[in-house]
Amino acid sequence: MATHDRVAIGTSDDDQLASLGFKQQFKREMSPWANFALGFTYLSPVVGIYVTFGIALATGGPPMIWALVIAGLGQLLVALVFGEVVSQFPVAGGVYPWARRLWGRKWAWVTGWIYLFALWATIAALSYGAGPYIAALFGLEPSSRLNVALGLVLLTIVTVINFFGTKVLSAFLKFGFAAELIGALAVGVWLLTTNRYHDIGVIFDTQGAGEPGSYVAAFLAAGLIGVYQYYGFEACGDVAEEIKNPSRVIPKTMRMTIYVGGSAAIFITLALILSVSDFGAVISGENADPINTILADAFGPFAPIVLGIVVISFISGGLSLQAATSRLLYSYARDNMIFGSKILSKFSERHGVPVAAILVAGIVPALITFIALFSEDGLFKIVSFATAGIYIGFQMVVLAALRARVKGWKPKGEFTMGRWGTLVNIAALVWGVAAIVNIVWPRTPDAPWWDNYIVLLLVAIVVLGGTVYMLISGRAERSTAPYTDAIPVIGE
Structure with a gap:
């Protein structure tokens, strides 16, 4: 039911929020640059590429870089749809309140539930994944126990920082953004000028990856580097109640996250590819850690400086992820949904x-x-669900937006796509569904069936478990906070 009028453009931020049914509680202390830094450090080209580069190169060879271009264009379509939604409904929590306004309480509940579990798994993956880099920085031998301990230290640090509020969070995010971007550019330039083994034409040469068999299958598997890389832009909208003029600013920062973060990721990947001395060793599995090999070869005794930048990237990424997760939880709780x-x-x-x-x-x-x-x-099997869960959460909003358009929704925020909105919405949905299929596609036929379908099984467990809880608790039906605001009331 539509319980509140649409947002009037030109009203104050507090009045705009009140028209959406909420009282201002957050402090609007986040600048546009800090909001962009939130999305950038969440997307984190350094963390994303450093974690996935080795396996993507081994699976698809140098042409796997094109997956970053394809995924970037696909996710830009999603960001445009999100931009229209958050511009009209700039409330904290991201995909959950957006789905609530576009479709309804139950759809929103499941959307947020999937996304919440995916965020928890992503934070766990980031924390544990930081362990080897922190250990290397301090000259320690990594192990499962040490990685867990170092991951817990990282989680403690980001939690304490987030406790101090939006202004402190913004300062750390801007520092993390600057360190990561400058560091990524500096490392890339150094590799290209001093440690390059190939010319750019190598990105069209598979170097034997995917043989024997179809290279298309190998490219799709390697293409997960692109799918994994391009999310984080939605976090700009998770903190919509902490920034001034969010209807105008957030759609821009979402797009900037894709432009800048994607460009940095592609540049880093290109520099690393051209710095691999022996593709055969990587593809065969002889060199299972090509990035550390490259860094040691190119930087020698200065490698710890690069590792320091990587660790900063993990910390700032953790800050962004936790901030987004906490706002989602708060948004659920404010609506008495959990x-x-x-x-x-x-x-x-x-x-x-x-x-x-x-x-x-x-x-x-x-x-x-x-x-x-x-x-x-x-742990890795549970974490493997994270990307699929995030993409499913995204597409539930994209589908809700398309459904709302069919029912008469015309975006009323400061950012709209006009007559292109429906076409972009459809294209975003097609891209997202294709990406989800690629993520969950079984690729280990020799493994037990449950292991081969582990991502799909984990998604099913989360969705079914959440749906049962929602129906038994009845919280979605009892929630009186606004919903379906986007769909016009007959007779308006």
């Missing part, structure tokens, strides 16, 4: 943040990382 809503919606008046939600956004990922103490492979 267990513990009264506690999770508690707000620190001093720092202007939902303290309990931030704490939960640190504790749950920490518990997930403990799985690695018993089975490192088990």
